Every structure is written in C-alpha cells, then in structure tokens.
Amino acid sequence: xxxxxxxxxxxxxxxxxxxxxxxxxxxxxxxxxxxxxxxxxxxxxxxxxxxxxxxxxxxxxxxxxxxxxxxxxxxxxxxxxxxxxxxxxxxxxxxxxxxxxxxxxxxxxxxxxx
Amino acid sequence: xxxxxxxxxxxxxxxxxxxxxxxxxxxxxxxxxxxxxxxxxxxxxxxxxxxxxxxxxxxxxxxxxxxxxxxxxxxxxxxxxxxxxxxxxxxxxxxxxxxxxxxxxxxxxxx
Numbered sequence: 232x233x234x235x236x237x238x239x240x241x242x243x244x245x246x247x248x249x250x251x252x253x254x255x256x257x258x259x260x261x262x263x264x265x266x267x268x269x270x271x272x273x274x275x276x277x278x279x280x281x282x283x284x285x286x287x288x289x290x291x292x293x294x295x296x297x298x299x300x301x302x303x304x305x306x307x308x309x310x311x312x313x314x315x316x317x318x319x320x321x322x323x324x325x326x327x328x329x330x331x332x333x334x335x336x337x338x339x340x341x342x343x344x345x
Numbered sequence: 346x347x348x349x350x351x352x353x354x355x356x357x358x359x360x361x362x363x364x365x366x367x368x369x370x371x372x373x374x375x376x377x378x379x380x381x382x383x384x385x386x387x388x389x390x391x392x393x394x395x396x397x398x399x400x401x402x403x404x405x406x407x408x409x410x411x412x413x414x415x416x417x418x419x420x421x422x423x424x425x426x427x428x429x430x431x432x433x434x435x436x437x438x439x440x441x442x443x444x445x446x447x448x449x450x451x452x453x454x455x456x
Binding site for chain 2: 263265267273274275277280288319321323325332333334335336337338339341
C-alpha cells in the first residue's frame with residue numbers, strides 16, 4: 232500500500248532563518264506531488280505542483296521554493312523565512328497523469344515563524 | 346474570482362438534522378470532483394468522489410451539475426462526529442489535472 236511521510240510535525244523558526252521540509256512517498260511510482268499551505272482558519276493554497284523529477288510548477292509568487300531530487304521525494308525550502316510564512320504545510324500525492332485522481336496527504340508540518 | 350468557492354459557514358445544526366453544502370467552480374474544463382473532510386489541526390482526508398450521475402455513501406450524497414458548474418454534499422441524520430470542515434476539490438483538464446481546493450465549509454453538530 233502507498234504511504235506518505237512528512238516531517239517534522241511542528242517547527243518554530245525565527246524570522247530570516249532557512250527552511251527545509253521533506254516529504255517522501257512509498258508504494259507508488261511517478262506520483263504527482265503537491266505542497267499546500269493552510270493559514271489559520273483558511274483553505275488550502277496550492278504552492279507547488281510536480282508531475283516528475285525536476286518538473287516543478289510554482290503557483291504563487293513567494294519566497295519559497297520546491298525541489299524534487301528523486302521520484303518520490305519532494306522538498307519545500309526557503310532561504311529566509313518571513314512572519315507570513317507561518318501556517319500548516321501539507322504534502323500530498325496523487326496518481327500520475329491527467330486523470331484527476333484523488334490526493335492523499337501527509338500529516339502536515341505546523342510552522343510558526345517568530 | 347476564485348476557481349473553487351464554498352460558503353465558509355459555520356453551519357451549526359442539531360443532531361439528526363440534514364445539512365447541504367454547495368460548491369461552485371469557475372473553469373468549465375473541469376475533470377474530477379471530490380469532497381474531503383478535515384478535522385481540526387489534521388490533514389484533509391477523502392470523504393467521497395463525485396460522479397456525474399451522483400453518488401451516495403451511507404448518510405452522504407454527492408451531486409454534480411456540470412451545466413451550472415456546482416457540486417453539492419448532503420449529510421442526512423447528522424452525528425456529533427460529523428463536525429469538521431468539508432472541502433470541495435476540483436481538478437481541471439487544462440491545468441494538468443492538479444487539484445484545487447475550496448476554502449472549506451465548517452460544520453458543527455450540536456447535541
């Protein structure tokens with residue numbers, strides 16, 4: 232069966248510090264991978280979307296970046312965090328192609344920038 | 346205009362009530378539709394897919410109206426455990442099948 236791992240679960244970082252969140256998927260090949268952010272009391276905002284290694288689509292302008300160094304590994308990074316980067320970060324995967332299948336989420340990382 | 350829109354609520358209903366949520370989408374090149382459930386401080390989880398002919402899963406019924414570009418979720422005989430945020434999700438052919446979430450509708454079921 233497929234599983235998705237995301238870590239850490241919680242993170243408190245000072246403004247201006249770097250960020251690296253990692254997500255890995257097991258039990259499937261060539262998944263579509265997503266990074267979403269959810270601000271307190273708000274919906275999910277799609278940040279990055281990847282259909283393959285090295286193929287990253289950025290959805291909103293921001294100081295975050297994403298990389299996919301391996302088929303089932305998706306990394307969210309920042310060189311310098313802002314207070315506005317605080318939120319609940321969720322990694323997700325779906326089956327490959329344009330079939331529009333459902334997404335499965337990791338348990339999320341709750342980031343607080345102080 | 347947002348690609349996927351929902352009434353944020355909150356919907357406060359008594360146990361046993363029937364409640365309906367609507368969701369509209371702006372891109373006619375829509376492909377697949379889902380309802381997710383998100384409990385407080387947890388990740389979203391798939392509740393049900395939405396099929397063109399409509400579909401039912403126990404107390405939950407989902408409907409799709411492509412002509413009017415909306416989907417709905419009906420919950421019958423509400424339980425306390427149904428309290429959560431319900432997220433409408435749409436994927437679009439012309440956007441590589443990526444999944445776009447609505448902002449969610451909060452449901453609170455009271456005794």
